[in-house]
Amino acid sequence: MxxxxxxxxxxxxxxxxxxxxxxxxxxxxxxxxxxxxxxxxxxxxxxxxxxxxxxxxxxxxxxxxxxxxxxxxxxxxxxxxxxxxxxxxxxxxxxxxxxxxxxxxxxxxxxxxxxxxxxxxxxxxxxxxxxxxxxxxxxxxxxxxxxxxxxxxxxxxxxxxxINLPQSQTANTGIDVLTHAIEAMVSTKASDISDAFAEKAIKLVFDYLPRAYKDGTDKVAREKMHIASTLAGLAFNQASLGLNHGIAHAAGAKFHIAHGRLNGILLPYVIKFNSGISNSINQEVAEKYRYIASILDLNTASATIGTRSLVNEINKLLTTLGIPHSFSEYGLDKKLFDDNLSEIADSAVKDMTTKTNPIPVTPKDVARILIEAY
Missing domain, CATH: 3.40.50.1970 (Rossmann fold)
Incomplete structure (x- = not known):
């Protein structure tokens, strides 16, 4: 129940x-x-x-x-x-x-x-x-x-x-909406009800975030993104989140990167890890990402192809929004990264949002994700 x-x-x-x-x-x-x-x-x-x-x-x-x-x-x-x-x-x-x-x-x-x-x-x-x-x-x-x-x-x-939100904030907060919705959909607590909110939020983000970023006075795009944010909130308030936010909470406290931007950097790497498409595929989780890809009318010929299509589409969106694809591209100091890697990995696993990640996670897993994302 x-x-x-x-x-x-x-x-x-x-x-x-x-x-x-x-x-x-x-x-x-x-x-x-x-x-x-x-x-x-x-x-x-x-x-x-x-x-x-x-x-x-x-x-x-x-x-x-x-x-x-x-x-x-x-x-x-x-x-x-x-x-x-x-x-x-x-x-x-x-x-x-x-x-x-x-x-x-x-x-x-x-x-x-x-x-x-x-x-x-x-x-x-x-x-x-x-x-x-x-x-x-x-x-x-x-x-x-x-x-x-x-x-x-x-x-x-x-x-x-x-209306007057700067481009950088529009990008950072908008990609946070997407992360909320995707994590809610693959959460172990996801349901048909939370999925309904998350699906609509995801579609609205891809349709309207680039417009809001390009022209902040676009009232339609602004309204749709405001609604998308609330829909994603309703989704994860029912289903919770996952590893992406677990790492972002831990790393954000050490690196002081804007929360949404940090989520954006991490999102493709976390999806690849959860789905296993880079090594041994986790079919059940990959099917969930494949379904999200289908919402966006991407190539979903298989679970692996669908997941890769989703990752590619997210990377295109990050490029459009001027969000870095890695910590090194962001300009994060390598020594700061190395000095905090172990503590961040431990904290991320203990974070409350990680509990509903679709697959179990160890500190070694988190460290590998972070190293890849650097």
Missing amino acids: FSVNFGTKIHMGEDSLKRLEQFDKERIYIITDEFISKSEILSKVMALISSSNELLVFKDVIPDPPIDTIVAGIELAKDFRPTQVIAIGGGSAIDAAKGIIYFGQQSNNLMDASLICIPTTSGTGSEVTNFAIITDAENGTKYPLVTDDILPKEAILDTSLV
């Missing part, structure tokens, strides 16, 4: 931000980063909230939010005791808000707060998941936080907030 829970109410389409006008006499805690706080996005959001509400803004979120950020966010809200928390930004802002709410509940400071997410990137899908990543900066470790206690109550998908 398995259970399905879609606990997040999603507002989308033009004027979806007007949902904020419905708040009355609430204590609203806005969590964001310095960039958003200085942009028109925050002022646009705050202008829609009536003066009957009390507002408090925490703007100190940084990428890969560390424990110190979570503690500071809880401390600021200690006396305010919010009834609503609004996270505005990319995955880091949303993850920080989730961490602040979760650990704040443990200390009874944010007990009655509901979480509303307003994503300003099209990538993490965090606005509909019970996942968050918190960083221990001192030890260089990322910890997944997975609990329904952090599942957002509402998500507001307003395409106008991503």
Whole structure:
């Protein structure tokens, strides 16, 4: 038996931000980063909230939010005791808000707060998941936080907030969407329901990500990628992820490469490893990748050909998006790579997302993948 829970109410389409006008006499805690706080996005959001509400803004979120950020966010809200928390930004802002709410509940400071997410990137899908990543900066470790206690109550998908997203962010977050969807489809917890979300997300990425990358003002492409991100989030919230994210969490803490870009570098190598097409084919897993290739109308004459077609198509997409095909192409220092290889391999195997990889993995396997990807 398995259970399905879609606990997040999603507002989308033009004027979806007007949902904020419905708040009355609430204590609203806005969590964001310095960039958003200085942009028109925050002022646009705050202008829609009536003066009957009390507002408090925490703007100190940084990428890969560390424990110190979570503690500071809880401390600021200690006396305010919010009834609503609004996270505005990319995955880091949303993850920080989730961490602040979760650990704040443990200390009874944010007990009655509901979480509303307003994503300003099209990538993490965090606005509909019970996942968050918190960083221990001192030890260089990322910890997944997975609990329904952090599942957002509402998500507001307003395409106008991503129109001006730079090309590099469009590429990085977009390839993260693809990784989420592919990993959800081959996960050991995949189901027909999660597959339905993942399949549509994959198709949307290949159809619209190159358009959004080429022309950020393409409203159709931006809207489709915003929806794809949420669909992929819904998929992996049911099915979880796999080794690609396990390695990305471990390596990202050491190499400080943007999460989506790191996923993109790794994705072809992880697919080849999981399917076994480079040595001894794993027929069952390769058939899953073959099915994904069929969604994209690629050559699927056999499981091996289908998987290779998928890898080739992903590599073409990486080239289009200006994403490196290897760590050396990225410019990663070889000594830094070598010095951290063993620790990353051990951490990746222990990562929660690796548990649902389609085949079992050892640290030696991870090391081989990383060496090939260098």
